[in-house]
Amino acid sequence: MQAEIEVIIKEETGRVDKVLNDRLKDYSRSQIQQWIKEQHVFIDGQAIKANYKVSAGDVILIQLPEPEELELIPEDLDLEIIYEDQDVAVVNKPQGMVVHPSAGHPTGTLVNGLLYQIKDLSTINDVIRPGIVHRIDKDTSGLLMIAKNDQAHESLAKQLKDKSSLRKYVALVHGEIPHDKGRIEAPIGRSKVNRKMQDIIEDGKPAVTHFEVLERFNNFTLIELQLETGRTHQIRVHMKYIGYPVAGDPLYGPKKTLKGNGQFLHAKLLGFVHPTTGENMVFEAPLPKIFQETLQQLRETN
Incomplete structure (x- = not known):
């Protein structure tokens, strides 16, 4: 019906x-x-x-129109898988790639590429998100942990929930942050003005972001961020909230900004305890080429 x-x-x-x-x-x-x-x-x-x-x-x-049935098609997207064993994989997602299929993005997603390159993926999430334990935004690049079986998925998801996994990001933000370190604690929920955006709202979910300044430029600051929680658009919303929005951010940043392919935000470091061996695993991915080139240009004009 x-x-x-x-x-x-x-x-x-x-x-x-x-x-x-x-x-x-x-x-x-x-x-x-x-x-x-x-x-x-x-x-x-x-x-x-x-x-x-x-x-x-x-x-x-x-x-309501009948929802389109999404067909999961393995695609050769030449994903950069930087680690893989029988339980887990770590992939470096390129900027501009959606993590899993949806009505607006039925193909070309990370999941489509994973199905082509990895034999087994966990089935705990719904059918369009095999292996996906956590996500990063389409225009954010960087590291994601992938579960290859349900036992591994449960372990990795619990680490995220317990805040014991390590996730560090690098972002280029507007403005020159005067202090070297900071902690942002502000609840995040869906915006009451624009349903595609998140906002700081009183009845939102608790959200905590730590940041440290790496380098300052004229009108820009390069920072490293560590997440204590994992809310949708958390870094982007928190940095806008304190007055230093992420450069290139089409939703939360100013219109006139640096040339790029979306926000200058990269999931640089990922760490977790291996679900089977108990070993501490830490992985790092270099900044995308356009990010590195932009930083070099800022240094030259500083």
């Missing part, structure tokens, strides 16, 4: 897409506009347009 959403207008006024965006917090305005464009939104059995002005008493019916 096709899923439906019913919205009864009590006293709201204005365009139907805006009103629905205010009422349906789990969906973006662009998603709602797409439903209207594809004639999935009805009042009194008639499909409506996005500029329809709602009135008190309107009963809006949204017939």
Whole structure:
């Protein structure tokens, strides 16, 4: 049976897409506009347009389109797997690559590449995320741990939850941070203004980020960050919050920034205890070429 959403207008006024965006917090305005464009939104059995002005008493019916079935296709994406054994793998994700398939990214993801290059992957997560224990954003580069069986997955996930795994990032941020070290503690949750963004909100989930200055330039600072928690967009949100947004960040940074392929943020260091041997494993990945070149340019003009 096709899923439906019913919205009864009590006293709201204005365009139907805006009103629905205010009422349906789990969906973006662009998603709602797409439903209207594809004639999935009805009042009194008639499909409506996005500029329809709602009135008190309107009963809006949204017939949600059937979700597309995602087919997991192994693809030769030439992933840089820097370590692999029978239980775990560590991969250096390139900037611009999505971690797992979704409606907007059915192919070309890290998972598609893993299926091609690695024989076995854990099955604890849903079918579109085999082996994936944690994620980094599409335009963030760097290291991810991959579980090759469910026992390894449970161990690695527990280490993340217990905050015993090691995750260090390098970021280039706007502004010159005056102090050498800092700790940011501010709760993060979905933005009430833009559903694609996260924000600092009172009822958000606890989030802690530590940072240390590595190098200062004119109007920019290179920092190393260590996560105590792993919230969505945590580093990007926290750095914006204290007034030093990540350079190149299309969501949280200024529009005019350094030329690159997204935010200058790299998951540089990854450490965990091996699920089977108990050995402490630590891996490091060098900065991407464009990141290194940008730093060199800043040094030359400093």
